[in-house]
Amino acid sequence: MAPERAFEPRGHVAEHEHPFLPGVSRAERRPAGPDREAPARAGGSGFARDLSGVPVTDVAGTLGPLPKQQFKRGGFLQSLGTFFTTLFSGTNFSNADLTKYLAGLARRHDIEGDIDSDNKARAVVDRWNKNTAGFSLTGLQKMLLIKELQDGATADDDERAILDILKRSEPGDLRIIFGYIPVNDLLGDFDGAEKKELIAWIELRFDDGLDGLRTGNTEPGSRLPTDLPQPPYDAATLLAKFDTDQYLAAEVIAELGRRSPVERERASSDLMVARTTLQRRVHERTDAHEKAPDQKAKDAIKAEVGQLVARLHRMDMVMEEVFKDIVLTESSTDLASKKKTLTPDQKVKAKEALRPKVDTATGAPHAFVAKHATETEDYTEKLRALMPAMITAYWDNTAKDRQPADHADSSKMHTLLEMEALAKVSKDETDGFYGGYYNRSLHPAMKADRPGRRGNLHDLWADMDRELRGPFSTRQAIARALVFYFLQTNSKWVAPLNRHHYASPRFDSHNRPLNDEAIAQETIATEFTTTADQVRRLNDIDRAWDASANFVTRDVNIQLFKPEGGAAADQDFMWDMFQTLIHEYLHTLVHPDYARFANVFGGSSPEQNTLMEGVDSFLSEIAWASIVPRATDSALREKVEGPDLAKLPPIAVKHAYRRRYPSYTEAVRLVNIVGFRNVVLAYFKGEIGGIGA
The missing domain is CATH 1.10.287 (Helix Hairpins)
Structure with missing residues (x-):
């Protein structure tokens, strides 16, 4: 049993999503293969609704101030100057002129305010309307263009350009525009037919209309314009949407x-x-x-x-x-x-991507520092010091409320037959999504254990409890594997320490340490799995782990404990278990050649965790993206929640990233080097040459 346990993708702690949450989250999954999936927790964002009204974990956030908020405002002389500039110099600006103008807006975070600046602004809007390359505008640029057009007297052509911007902008852009420009200021610069058109547009575009905008409700409605400009793709414009919290x-x-x-x-x-x-x-x-x-x-x-x-x-x-x-x-x-056919350099980089980055702030590699000159404790001593509190946090968050008396109380437990039905939904959804990449007939439905007949879907607590009745050497090996799992995945205590000391432990395929930091971790794992009390506490945590899967035998193990908090909490539990079972089922689909490649690095290694858990998290979340639009469908709700809970109002279903391993980050780095298709072919088809093998 102990050698097989080395395969296990051990569950993750989702505490990495927000490292300041206390203790250790139940979002952690333990490894797959006797793996353990960890307790789950939602990440740092709240809930909002997407354009179709489906609850998603998304957030618009709070608009932050620009460095300069006192925009320049021209007067009569500037307006007169603008008239003569237009009369004698025209508006024939080159693309280079306008690009330089836009760069100036970005540099100053303010309008230009020159006598011909409104002409430039109108010319930019014209290029944008015509989908001209290089004129894909961000929300901040649109806001500054409107301010530029407001500067001085706002003529009819300025008003038309402002209307063009507003009418053909997406919700995030409008949040930014009206977060900085009071609607009454804008209305004050309009008159005649254009003002009536602006008011009519506001009443249509914003659910709370003009009155809502006047009271600070800048949330647009869901009615998108049909003629949005679409200049050629521009990376800077896309990435700017993630520099602010205004875009869902x-x-x-x-x-x-x-x-x-x-x-x-x-x-x-x-x-x-x-x-x-x-x-x-x-x-x-x-x-x-x-x-x-x-x-x-x-x-x-x-x-x-x-x-x-x-x-x-x-x-x-x-x-x-x-x-x-x-x-x-x-x-x-x-x-x-x-x-993608990898070059020798890409193969090297693919393997490097499997390990957490512990380089300098500039990205340069850095050798392990066992002890910093200004500190009194070395890496090993610090690991030793943090272990008791870390183990206690895991026990409190995982095992404290999952003791023998709790498991024996049927009122606190779901049944395996309930979970068998949910496992079928998880398998069906996964097969419907990824099933073209493997032979579905080789992966039968998960069947729950029944009296006298063992299936492949088990009560993890009960199974582990039986296993822990074995000899001390077996229990000690299980405890030791768990300690290595903590050292591999913990984000609250271990990862910051590794970064501080530039520690990147390496192991061989037999889990033997290959460098000083790996030796330090082995020392700590031995020290904390020596006594019966140490082993018992770690075994308690193992027994209470949320879920696991064995990709060799294709067995899946789950906890059946009901959550506290009533019906809504149980609805959330069922969706969480649904997501967990997708993750676990994916473990059983991994190709043997892929699994062997992962274990070349050793079961205690970061590389193995990335390949088995980080990539599984990545693939699980992509599958989840196909489910999100149906999260409120009554048919799917009944399958996931069960007929009784599905009669209740729907909850805002949390995104699957609450079950994410920290090594998701390394999985994304791998995908960016080798390509998404290479990773899919390696995972399901065993084409491991495409990921650097």
Whole structure:
């Protein structure tokens, strides 16, 4: 049993989504293969509704101030100057002139305010309307163009240009525009027919109309214009939507949906690169939290990290939608025809991508530092010091309320037969999405254990409880594997320490340490699995783990404990279990050659965790993207929640990233190097040469 356990993709702790939440989340999954899936928690963002009214984990956020808020305002002389400039110099600006003008707006975060600036602004709007390359406008640019057109006297042609911007802008752009420009100021610059047209448009475009805008409700309605400009794809314009919290993921998805497949894939690649930079920022600010001088500074960092994580989630949701469309439109043959042939350099980079980055702020590699010159404790001593609190947090969050008396109380438990029905839904949804890439007939439905007949869907607590009645050596091996799992995946304690010491532990295929930091981790794993009390506490955590899957035997293990909190909490539990079972079923679909490649790095290695858990999380979330639009459908609700819970009002279903492993980040880096198709072909078909093998 112990050797097989080394395969297991051990569950993740979703605490990495917001590293300042106390303790350890129940969002963690343990490894697959006797794996353990971890307890789940939602990430940093709230809930909003996408354009079709489906609850999604998305957020618009709060509009932050521009560096300069006192916009320049011209007068009569400027208006007179503008008249003569237009009369004698015309409006024949070159694209280069207008590009320079836009760059100036971005640099100043303010209008230009020259006598011909409104002419430039109108010329930019004209280029944008005509889908001219290089004139894809961000919300901030549109807002500044409107301010430029308001500067001085606002003539009819200025009013028409402003109306063009407003009428043909997306919701996020409008949130920014009216977040900075009071609607009464705008109305004051309009008159005649254009003013009537502006008011009529406001009443139509905003659910609360003009009165709502006047009271600060800048949320547009769901009625999108049909003639939105669409200049050629521009990465800077796309990525600017993630520099602010004003764009919902669903809105960016809808925008990309109007573009060609080639442009959408370019967008996904740009997002993968950008999220790596943003993830680094999350780590930097997280690490700065402990060094903050006072509680006020700590609270500010927490708020900042929350916003950064919400932006990461929006990037991921948009990126995953692109990959979802590839799966829905391309067969195995199509994928193979577009498979990327890796260069020797790309193969090296693919393997490097499997490990968390522990380099310097500039991205340069850095050797492991066992002890910093200004500190009294070395890496091993710090690991030893953090272990007791970390293990206690895992126990409190995982095992405390899952003791023998709790398991024996039938009122606190779901039944395996209930979960068998839910497992069928998870399998059906996964097969309907990815089934073209494997032989479905080789993967029968999950069957729950019954008296006298063992199936392949088990009560994890009961199974582990029986296993833990074995000899001490077996229990000790299980505890040791769990400690290595903590060292591999914990984001609250271990990951910051690794970054601080540039620790990147390496193991061989037999889990033997290959460098100093790996030796340190092995030392700690041995120290904390020596006594019977140490092993018992770790075994308690293992027994209470949320879920696991064995990709060799294709068995899936889940917990049946009901949540506290009434019917709504149970609805959430069923959706969470639905997402978990998709993840676990995907573990059983992994090709043996892919699994063997993952284990070349050793079951205790970051590389193995990325390939088995990070990639599984990535594929699970892409499958989830195909389910989100149906989350409120009565038919799906009844299958997931059961007939009784489905009669209740629907809940806002949380996104599947609450079940994400931290190594999702490394999985995305791998995809960006080798390509999405290569990863899919490797995972389901065993074509591991395409991922660097």
